[in-house]
Amino acid sequence: MTDPTPATGCPAHPDALPLSGPRYQQTPAELYRRMRHEYGPVAPILLDGGVPAWLVLGYREVLHVTGNDQLFARDSRRWHAWSRIPPDWPLLPFVGYQPSVLFTEGAEHRRRAGAISEALSGVDQFELRAHCERVADELIDAFAGSGEADLMADLAHPLPLLAAIWMVGLPGAATQDLVRDLTASLDVVEGVDPVAAYQRVQDRIQHLVAQRRSGPTADVTSRMLEHPAGLTDDEVVQDLISVIAAAQQPTANWIGNTLRLMLTDDRFAITLSGGRRSVGQALNEVLWEDTPTQNFIGRWAVRDTQLGGRRIKEGDCLVLGLAAANTDPQVRPDAHAGPGGNHAHMSFSHGEHQCPYPAPELAEVIARTAVEVLLDRLPDVVLAVPAERLVWRPSVWMRGLEALPVEFTPSYAVGPAR
Template structure:
């Protein structure tokens, strides 16, 4: 825990707060157990922008309002992305758990202005060259292979055995990696957040990406690294390495939880039960509704004020951190007064961000293809799949940042293996 004696006498997130009200801790069981309820409380007490304390008692602002998040993301000069602007670095505890989100790295995640546009343009152009028919074929093949591994058993944990490996293996294929390399990469990604060797695992991932870029420079192919190497933006090998890591991490957990959350919805909500067997319309509806109600990326660090300003009735100081509350914004009653009232066919959610630093096109579209085909193949192969646990007993991961299930146990009639 930080020592409050070393903090400046003026704490930016307490100025302007209603008398007697303290910032709310954005961590711990209270936040993890029922975040939606806490968002409502924070909105009632503070309005669309609330003072919070992150892990280590570090101050920040949580942007809860849909319009306010849109305002922040539409003004990258005022609400900038480079974390070196932060005014609270002297308050960060040693071995801070959120350093991976905030520590500056030379990737497109932290670039601004013309440099950001150069690198996101190169990435977007290179992703645009992915053939959609080929992508669908890759997704179908990988989904079949994953289902083959458990189809004969009559039971599975769809998070560990299906949702998590699906986007990783698809992206590895788009990177020009083999399945063995994808498996090793997946283990390292898991170890970065669920192992005592997190730093070592991240270093191994960087080394794998470095070797991949070097290999593609010598032997280019029809893959993302090869396209980036010859793009007119003139990206360096280090820039490509860093930006490939961004693409990989952005695709892995969010898409895995998108798949898992949609399957959970389809297995537990009677609105979707009728069309499970062979139905296609319900898959798209479930995927879209999840982005409104259980979006995988709940909160995102963040933006940093480049000068004094006001947002949502709060005075924001130069260098203040703003955490973008995507989940709270998607249920903002000022925009959606009735839950579920307009989720079908409405793509105006904040789940992929917005503006210059939103998920670059066609990233969301590729994620949607992976998710939809994963569920289509699953329902084709296992039409009687059913939840093997009480819906209320399903455990959500204890994370402020991501919304996903720890496990999704299902049962089904043992099925054949494709090609057997």
Template sequence: MTTPESRPVYLGGPRFQSDPAELYREMRRDHGAVAPVVLDGDVPAWLVLGYRELHQVTSDPQLFSRDSDLWNQWDRIPADWPLLPMIGRKQPSILYTTGERHRERAAVISEALESVDPFELKGHAERFADELIDGLCGRGACDIVGEYAMLLPLRVLARLYGFSDEQGPGLVTAMNDMINGREGALAGQRHLGESMYALLAAKAAVPGHDVASRMLANTAGFTLDEVAQDLMVMMAAGHQPTADWIGNSLRLMLTDDRFAASLAGGRHSVGEAMNEVLWEDTPTQNVAGRWTTRDTKLAGRAIARGDLVLLGLAAANGDPHVRADAGALTGGNNAFFSFGHGEHRCPFPAQEVAEVIARTGIEVLLDRLPDVDLDGPATALTRRPSPWLRGLTALPVTYTPTPALGAHR
């Protein structure tokens, strides 16, 4: 007889769209801190739901490795498996590099991003945010997600990397096509790859004050392919989650009375809303993955060598063992797992860049459209049906039409 305690949970479907927090609570009730799950094609894996257990997995790269070659399921994975872009075979990027080589690559990325001038970063974010709002402000209504949040982060990142402003819109289209995974995905991926290699060739010939030039100038001995792959990983990781951070934060501010003051110009609550989103509605829900290097036990579960272990960031953030009152305001508590943990967490400089882009994007929008309001009931808002990234399909709003800033320049 199959019981809830033994039945694996399908990691997908409409419940990840409607109420994943309740689903995680049920999984924790039925399975404990580590739950058996199945992916597309009935591929088995483990999802870590517990805060302490996630800390244990991410703190022990020797036992829970990032080396996907260890996976004991490769013989049953078809070439057209839809999750291959997310759980793929080892690639020449930092994602699948382990040990000292990974630490060296992470240091190169961190040093390149740490050199970004914070005033220059904020200036780029403000300029592109104003440019996007100039195209919307006279209409009186827009979709914040599709027409603003999904366009802003990559424009800023492209500029920091060394791309020209003219290349930015094409890169945004290519990245969003790739993320959507539909008919334009492969073409978008090609455009990004070709553009990155062309950028590196140009910067090798004529270096500039940009992230790409700084990575090329590093003397740690990385190949052109490694630098290109790492730049593309950073671009993808910095774009969609930051766009969802903007969208999820604005949704909270537009639908929760606790944040109403921020809509009248209060800046303090913008940061509070962004912090609460990282706890309660984090853009990155689940991450693939880690692979066990030997048979082991985790939260009483027998994990076999080569098993895939998925990091349940959102579930761990809501673990009642560390958050007894999940409904309380999170304030300045930054102990969330939303940026990962351990060697393979998001580099701190990258996290800081994402935060500046997201916060600036929200503040500029509220400054330019001070009476912005949700267009329709909050219950009508829907999420993308993804167990991995959590973001809105659209955030329709209305506001008083205003002239573009360009009209006064």
């Protein structure tokens, strides 16, 4: 990075729209519809600091980009705009090259992603559900007697992280400090330095890897170390951090967005105290209509090409508009009827760089368990504020609530033995 001066405009994109502001935070679906109408399936945008990029809005276009790694690659070092990126650029943690599976390509990506997939495949989903039930009960026990809670802070955020920690085999004694540091490294936590927090997380993962290298057990870390791909300790450390991070924030918002839907939509609210099919329907509807990962940065063009009627130049950055693609009328002309049992959404992306199998299944086990245990324990739970007062977090990348305050009849009994 030779020039720390951020871009102030984009001569090639005179009509580019800044990818920021409250329009993305509160009513993104309406904004995506307007952008699609004005720009088509690929829109010129400006990232933080006026850095130009493309937002891929069309379902077929997102499918094309994610399915053509040789043309739209993942290694961000291909970007031609690095000279315009300042060292404190807000998006640097997401696009700055790291030696993790997220930025690998071709055979190297298949080697690393294959090891992750097979390690995750070894997770017994019945054991995972049982573990999540116990954790959910413990979390709910902490607030059940008060008659009120913030379901984001008290349930949705900690449960996926605790599940991920269990899957990789981290000892329970380190859980509390690790949760704090992981949360701080992934998000803003007042009074905690995110860089120092990330370093502590990395140190703990390195210690875990060293332990499992000398004495493997039945966990994801051990299976990655024993995989025929022959991953180095450093590769396992980097990829475990990616796995834990990917499990936490999206799954937490999937839980929160699902609870919000069920507490505000009469189609689901009327079955809160009985039906179980509605939980699965709500989880699927959220992935289509309010997906946790709204936009993902990104892909970089390997050579000049055409996409959605736009001329894409070598080194251009493309942002995957996953939420916009899910509501593309070209593939969902009957979107008003709801998604039903359709699972062809883009919420877990597509292609070689999609969430590795069986990560989406594991995330659903975690999310479904959180919702079902809450409704079992507190069947009369209701919002503590009008639905219109719920505040979405100020992010164009993730879709999640700042808080989900609820009220219920206090319960002083601890969770059942499961």
